[in-house]
Amino acid sequence: MEIPNNNIIVTIAIPFYNAVDFLAQAIDSVLWQTYTNWQLILLDDGSTDASLAIAKDYAAKDKRISVISDGQNKNLGYRLNQIPSLVTTEYLARMDADDIMHPQRIEKQLNILIAHPEIDVLGTNAYTINEKNEVDGLRQEYSLNQPLKKVKGFIHPTIMAKTQWFRNNPYDVKAVRIEDAELWYRTNQSSNFMMLMEPLFFYREFGGEYYKKYFKANEAKTYILNKYDSNEDWKLFFRNNILKGCVYSLYNIFGVEKILIKKRNFLLNKDELERANTNLKNLLE
Structure with a gap:
């Protein structure tokens, strides 16, 4: 199904706090999406480094990007609940400030959600990367014979859903550090959770x-x-x-x-790992 291109129907939201090392790469990965009719909200949580300046610089160059900052440090759960109130589009895509999206992530997730309105929340598989932008592995093994999989939870920054779903199901801000796990537990019985098994995300784990x-x-x-x-x-x-x-x-x-x-990951063989690293390197050049 072809995605409607006459109206902006999806917003990508990136909350950030002192993310100077990787924020630019995260934003760049939004800019290189094959589907270009999006809005991007960069939501600052009181950063004290140069993150806010980086965000404002991108916004000055691209009218699709907006920056929201109140100068306060509220925590991630608060910002995640703030985002849906700022969004005017039908769909909302999550992303973290230190991750990287595959160029076809938005296009493929939108296609599936539009073709399958019975899906409430759609995540994707992901390669895991370290601080040097090196691929370490794959979060879940996948087969082309199973493009979609029923799940009870997600790799948090890969999800996309209708904005109204996020409004109806806010994060519990008291579930500090496990806001996502608590949300999946609370909603998986009443919502249809599916994962696109193709890795369309580079999820950063290091340190x-x-x-x-x-x-x-x-x-x-x-x-x-x-x-x-x-x-x-x-x-x-x-x-x-x-x-x-x-x-x-x-x-x-x-x-x-x-x-x-x-x-924690499915280990790739030498050829698969080399191919994934080459693809990521080419994207970042």
């Missing part, structure tokens, strides 16, 4: 002290267990977070935490 993310997620433990009456699924979630945090911490002591990060 030392990765274990802190698992421990940080457990700060919402008491709140979530109270909210869901000590649900067994959530108990298991938090137990696993503690276990993962301890294991990652141990690997961090020996400086080999990256081994565990890579194991």
